[in-house]
Amino acid sequence: MxxxxxxxxxxxxxxxxxxxxxxxxHQLSSINRSKSDAKYAEAQKLIPIMSELKKSNEIY
Known part of the structure; x- marks a missing residue:
């Protein structure tokens, strides 16, 4: 609650x-390859940001 x-x-x-x-x-991978690749690239850009935030939280 x-x-x-x-x-x-x-x-x-x-x-x-x-x-x-x-x-x-995943949904776009069988429909539109170029849009699918764009979504994948956008998601991959988030990975380093998330790992940096996790590292900074582990310090404290």
Whole structure:
């Protein structure tokens, strides 16, 4: 119940966006290859950002 009021961290927001992009990539892979590749590239750009945020959170 208390998670209802908890704000999402930046890492959680990026992970949700990453999962959404990968789902769209998978759906588009059989329909439109160029759009599929664009979604995949966009998702791959999020990986270094997420890893940097995770590293910075581990320090504290």
């Amino acid at each position: 208390f998670k209802l009021f908890k704000k999402k961290s930046e890492i959680e927001k990026l992970e949700i966006k990453f999962k959404k992009l990968m789902n769209e990539w």
